[in-house]
Amino acid sequence: MPKLRGSDATRCRRTARAVLQECGLVVLPVDPEDICRKKGIHYSDETDLPAGYWGALVRENGExxxxxxxxxxxxGNRRFSASHELGHYHLDGHLAALLSSxxxxSGPxxxxxxxxxxxxxxxxxxxxMPEPLVRPIxxxxxxxxxxxxxxxxxxxxxxTSAAIRYAELAPDPVAIIVSHEGAVEFCSVSPSLxxxxxxxxxxPQRGDDLVRGTAAYRLSRSPEQVxxxxEDSDEAGLEVWFPGCDPGGELVEESKGLGRYGRVLTVLSTVDLPDFEDWF
Ligand SMILES: [Zn+2]
Structure with a gap:
């Protein structure tokens, strides 16, 4: 999955937190529809949009x-989609760049x-999933x-979006992988890993085949199970998932079919990896 520069991501997060503060939203769950009401933005989640699109932001007669x-x-997807459009509404430069027509x-x-x-x-x-409320979880x-x-x-x-957030905030070595029909779509890794x-x-990169013998591979072979x-789980050496690593570390794998979405979500985690400084 392409990533933003750190400074750009920080600016986006800061803007989101400012909106929460302005709207007085300090507990979970955050309701994007509530933000629309407070901001005077009309909202509907029962719209027929062109195929392949999840959301849209429209400016009509100044509204x-x-x-x-x-x-x-x-x-969950609807709430993310509404929040994505709120991002276009609030982030600097987005309205000018995106709403000329x-x-x-917006796609998924x-x-x-x-x-x-x-x-x-x-x-x-x-x-x-604001950091001050999610980090304690x-x-x-x-x-x-x-x-x-x-x-x-x-x-x-x-x-899926909870898993991506988890990989961003987990202090432990953690990775999440989303795959479709046996091929990796994206992988996020926690800072310590x-x-x-x-x-x-x-x-793992987009398009890589899932490693044979893993729980994710087994699930991907059965669209019915997906x-x-x-769910399926397993354990494997760190080098099975990350072939550039030396053997010695073990990862627990938990994989789960995502239903209608057709993907498999894989969470890899461990509480500890061998201290690599010992190897030199
Ligand atoms: Zn968009």
Whole structure:
């Protein structure tokens, strides 16, 4: 998944937190529809948008409207989509760049490559899962899929966006992978795992095949299990997932089918990895 520069991401997060503060929203879950009401933005989540789009921001006669597609797969996806459009509304330069025709359409977050779309996604993530409210959840729960599930429940987001947020905030070595039909779509790695020798240069990339023998691979072989949100788990050496790493570390793998979304979510975690300084 393409990433923003750190300073751009920080600016987007700061803007989202300022909106929460301005609207007096200090508890979870954050309701983007509530923000629309407070800002005088019209909102509808039962709209027929062109195929492939989840949301739209419209300016009509000086009034703003946020539209979310009725075909957005889940309530969590709808909330993220509304928050993404709120990002375009609030982030510097977005209205001027995107609304010259009066309407901007947005695709699902995992398809974003344009910097303005990435910025709106970072804004949406911080708006729905603000660090001051989510970090205590991460710090207070068991690592891995359990933590992702609790973030998704408390913030009312999709498991995927909760997992991405989890990888950003987890102090432990953690990675999340979303795959589709046996191929990696994206992988996010927590800061402590990213800094581990060999991880950064061998992180799974978009289009890579899932490693045979992993729980994610097994699930990907059965579309029926994926649609039934089945789960599978396993353990494997760090080098199985990150071939640039030396053997010695072990990762717990928890994988889960994402139902209608058709993807498999994989959470890799461990409480500890061998101290690499010992090797030199
Ligand atoms: Zn957009």
């Amino acid at each position: 703003f409207v946020i539209l979310v597609s009725a075909s957005c797969p889940t309530a 009066g309407t901007h359409y 977050p995992h398809t974003a490559t344009n910097p303005l779309e990435l910025e709106a996604n970072v804004f949406a993530s911080e708006l729905l 991460v710090d207070g729960t068991d690592i891995g899929l359990t933590s992702v599930r609790i973030i998704a429940e408390r913030c009312e987001t999709s498991l 990213w800094n581990y020798p060999g991880v950064a240069r061998s992180k 649609s039934q949100v089945a």
